Amino acid sequence: MSDQTRGTGPQAQYLTVNLAHEEYGIDILSVREIRGWTPVTRIPQSPHYVLGVLNLRGAIVPVIDMRLRFGLAREEYDATTVTVIVTVAGRQFGVVVDAVSDVIDVASDAMRPVPDMGTTVDTEYLKGLTAVGERMVLLLDADKLLQPQDAQMLEAALAANDVKAVA
């Protein structure tokens, strides 16, 4: 069930997911598994888009809501809501999306740069976009989803707090 996009360069496969009526592609090599939505355990003092952690065969894996991550309104989770587990730089995390739809082949020269506006999503999370027939697919940069700078900034802030608040 894979659609071929026109192009001749090296191919990469993307899993496409639906989010607020748009279609996003996640590099299939970073996708571990796709599972139905199951409740997670909330973690205190986390950004609002981090829903919590779930038990993935013994590993504790954080789950983020992609809608909240991109500043969209939260939707009720329903039967098609899925958690896509991805591995980036040795870390696993889950991404909650509205639904998964397809696997597409994208040739490297069929990937277009992202124009600066026109999408609901901050372009910083995008690698590029491509067209599959009439559909436009936004290719996500999975590395940036659970942004390290978030964690770093937080830690730096806490450390500064530590020093000030002595005695």
Place this chain on the structure above:
Amino acid sequence: MSTISIAQFHKVFFEESLEGLDAMETALLALDEGGNAELVHSIFRAAHSIKGGAATFGFPEMAAFTHEAESLLDQVREGRRAVDKVIVELMLRTVDCLRGMFDRAQNGQPLADAQSEALKQELAAAAGHSAPAAASKAAAKSTASSGWVIQFRPHKSMLAGGNEPLRLLRELAALGQLNVEALYDRLPVWEALDPTECHLGWRIELTGSATREAIAGVFEWVEDECDLSVEPLATAAAAPVAEAVAAPAAANAPSGNARAAAASSNDAGSVRVAIDKIDGLIDLVGELVITQAMLDQFREEFDPSRLALLQQGLAQLARHTRSLQESVMGIRMLPIGSVFNRFPRLVRDLSQKLGKQVKLDLVGEHTELDKTVLEKIGDPLVHLVRNAIDHGLEIPEKRRAAGKGDVGTLRLEAFHRGGSIVVEIVDDGAGLNREAIIAKAVQKGLITNGDNITDEEVGELIFQPGFSTAAVTTDLSGRGVGMDVVRRNVVDLGGSVAIKSRPGAGTTFTITLPLTLAIIDGLTTSVGDECYIVPLVSIVESIQLPADAVRTVTGGGELFRFRGEYLPIIRLHEQFGCANARQKIEEGLVIVVESDGAQVGLFIDELVGQQQAVVKSLEANYRRVDGISGATILADGSVALITDVAGLIRMQSRRKAA
């Protein structure tokens, strides 16, 4: 290649030898304080097995070096030489040098360096001076000074010529007392071994009045079929070295690869396990298999009438699983003595350097700790011990002025307390310099003034990162160099550090460590819709408070009276932002928890139950969360977070200060 197959034993050899070196060091230090013959024997044995191993595993430089040390030790062992400071010092340096060699061997670098060569000469010289005495025992006193060292390496073809090395040795024996050592570093692999060729060599110490001519006479017939060197005994020590180094360099060229291979497999680490622990495990697994078979029967023919049996089987399964878990954890447990052992040497060297007199007491070396914890606790302990000697204990003059004995005492003690291991570092030195610390803290802007600061808070100050700068070391006669690092290391292990100091009477550091990092006993509590686990070890008591038992203090804190003291209340639902939690104190429960000597009450909704929790890291895929030490998986597969009591208390005091 045989060198490859031998290389797989290198790691064992390194481990054993390093243990041997530790034993040597310990015995030497004991000897320094006046020891007995048994100590000398144990040192000799350690050196001897290292030498033997080094020769076997293709480290001729190390073998040659150790040989010199062994010769010297042999003289001591046979009572031909008295134990004195000089020898102990020399042997301690030998131990250090050998450690260096092992380091280099593990990294596949050349073993010998200038330092080891120099030390080898020194050892040889030390042994050589008394060598005459050795001779005097074997032969007549008048011929005491004569003796020879003969290095005899037959060519491979020597046997073909009809010359029998054994005959030559017998002939030599007729000339005087022989001490023969076989050199087998040229032995080829088994497959390549040609039994008609001679691969052995010998190093012969001949004591007696034999002349060089007489010796040459013995070897007359084989002169052109062997490499022969004959040196006077006293100066010979260095000679075999050069040969031993040169010869194997050619013969053992492939061993370089082998060493590299050994080095690459070093990281894995290993644990030595007592055989009875393993036997216990095997027994348990046997029991488990039986229980499993029993339960299996129910699957095949289920019959409600046998429900009692099923329950019994499940209970058995639970029991066995628990014992198996404990036994497996036990494998990782090692006595803390292996960490303590490095301190006698450290204390000795440091106190000598600083001109202080220190008596080191080690208590509870047999207390067992998880291997991971053990490996990581070494450096913080070294730091604390060094600090105690450097800053805590005074020089004899000062001690006398303070009315104390010249010799300061430093005590390291390990013991169990509840589910934790406690390590105490106690000195009877000057204690913390309160004024200097406060002055420094004010200068650093950590506090505004030192008027209302308790001693405990002063102790707390030295753990601040600001106190780890070099300037502090010189400005401050107290301690505090890198204490933040010590604390961080201990906290990373799930432990805590507390400090107690009395001016003039000394300082006590108390490190509390978890027995194991992997499993904790915890109390499951519910807070609103959520579930948190509180480690059992930190729980003092759970109480239900009436509404009027809580006092609100200006500034927002809540206090309650517990065993005569007012403790602050931490509302877990506020701290963690839980929804639908009970708000009224009288409707929920207060768990009194303790960490670092500080107690607080945790306000929760209800106790759910007690369970063992396998601790999983949040950091592996996410990051550290304040007040949470990890996560665990509940029986229903969902995740519960484990509270970090020490962290919560810190957060509380931080908030109070803000």
